[in-house]
Amino acid sequence: xxxxxxxxxxxxALASAIAVVVLKNPFFSVLALILHLVSMxxxxxxxxxxxxxxxxxxxxxxxxxxxxxxxxxxxxNVDEPLADHIRGQRPLAILFAAALFIEISVAILGTGLxxxxxxxxxxxxxxxxPEAIGELFLDRFLLVFELASIxxxxxxxxxxxxxxxxxxxxxxxxxxxxxxxxxxxxxxxNAGGDx
Amino acid sequence: xxxxxxxxxxxxLFATGVAGVLIRRSPLVILLCxxxxxxxxxxxxxxxxxxxxxxxxxIYAIVVMVVxxxxxxxxxxxIVAMYKRRIPIDVDEARRLEG
Numbered sequence: 001x002x003x004x005x006x007x008x009x010x011x012x013a014l015a016s017a018i019a020v021v022v023l024k025n026p027f028f029s030v031l032a033l034i035l036h037l038v039s040m041x042x043x044x045x046x047x048x049x050x051x052x053x054x055x056x057x058x059x060x061x062x063x064x065x066x067x068x069x070x071x072x073x074x075x076x077n078v079d080e081p082l083a084d085h086i087r088g089q090r091p092l093a094i095l096f097a098a099a100l101f102i103e104i105s106v107a108i109l110g111t112g113l114x115x116x117x118x119x120x121x122x123x124x125x126x127x128x129x130p131e132a133i134g135e136l137f138l139d140r141f142l143l144v145f146e147l148a149s150i151x152x153x154x155x156x157x158x159x160x161x162x163x164x165x166x167x168x169x170x171x172x173x174x175x176x177x178x179x180x181x182x183x184x185x186x187x188x189x190n191a192g193g194d195x
Numbered sequence: 196x197x198x199x200x201x202x203x204x205x206x207x208l209f210a211t212g213v214a215g216v217l218i219r220r221s222p223l224v225i226l227l228c229x230x231x232x233x234x235x236x237x238x239x240x241x242x243x244x245x246x247x248x249x250x251x252x253x254i255y256a257i258v259v260m261v262v263x264x265x266x267x268x269x270x271x272x273x274i275v276a277m278y279k280r281r282i283p284i285d286v287d288e289a290r291r292l293e294g
Contacts, residue, residue, distance in 0.1 A: 006196045010204050017208050017231050021215035026223045033227050040234055047201065047245045052237075052256050060260060064267050071271045072223060075278045093217030101210035108202045113246070116199045121248040132250050133257070141254050148261045155265035162272035163279075 005046055012039035030068045037061040049128045201242035208235035220285050222277075226270045233263045 016039060019032035037060050044053035086092075109116070126132055137145045208231060215228030237256045244252025274284065282289060 002196055006200065010200075013204070013208060014211070017211045020224070020227050020231060021211060021218065026221055026227075029224050029227050033230060036231065037234065040238060043201070043204075043238060044241055046196065047241050049241045049244070049253055049256070052241060052253050052260075055257060055260060059264070064264055067267060067271060068223075068227070071274060075223065075274060075284060090218050093214050096217065097210040097214035100213055101206055104206035104209065105203055108206065109199060117197050119196065120198055120245045123245075123248055127248075128250060128253055133253055136250055136254055144254065144258060148258055151265055152261060155268045159268040159272035162269065163275040 002046065005042070009039050009042040009046065012036075013043065027069075027072050030065060030072055033068075034061050034065050037065070048123055051128055051130045051133045198242050198246045201245075202239055205235045205239040205242065208232075208238070220287055222270070222274050222284060222286055222289075225286065226267065226274075229266065229270075230263060233259055233266075 013036055016032045016036035020029045020036065023029050023032060037056060041053040041056040041061070044050075044056060212228045212231035212235060215231065216225050219225055219228065237259050240252045240255045240259065242252075244250060244256075277284060277289065
């Protein structure tokens, strides 16, 4: 039963990851990534990480992907040029990625980790629940928690500065500049505020 | 399922993300491929957490998620700024840094 669930999740995650890379239309890539994130949440559940799986679906596949969909719709579908700047970039990239996969696999399987080949120790029912995670965050990892919140604040302010600034040059260059700027402001501000 | 299945799957997903970053030219899709790589690392962290039977890996995974959210917000802000200034949305065209 666990094997079936694992292979279903793994095949779903891998197929949608390849779809993200291969699909021409960025909008479809975003939709494939949502499928990928949901499959990964299923794998997290198999590893007894209930809270992380829930956060993955709600925060990642929900909020972050909505931001992606908004920006993709705003920028529009950009056709990618077919010609490469570097000759043979695509075959080289695939070759490099395959070499990286083999290297990481050898590194993982070649380590002397005793737990390889096992399912891991038996855990108590409270493993990975919000209570356990919250206690760790407010006890042993308090500094990490505070640093993460500062990072989120900086990112939100940075995004508003980057995308929400009225640019005098582009306002003069085209009549629709101010309209585009005001249309964009709320979505970016909300994106920062959500987190 | 044994732990190494999860680790090898995470390596495979990470390599897929690397291939995407190297192949694609649109910054939007490159950001999506970065998400793939970050998620692969999250899977490895949670697999190690299961291996040790402690929740520390979950904390790392959540922090990786926070970093990914920040990266998305800043990256998409950059893309919107590029679009507003009518710079072509293509990483090979954006070679000059200017304030």
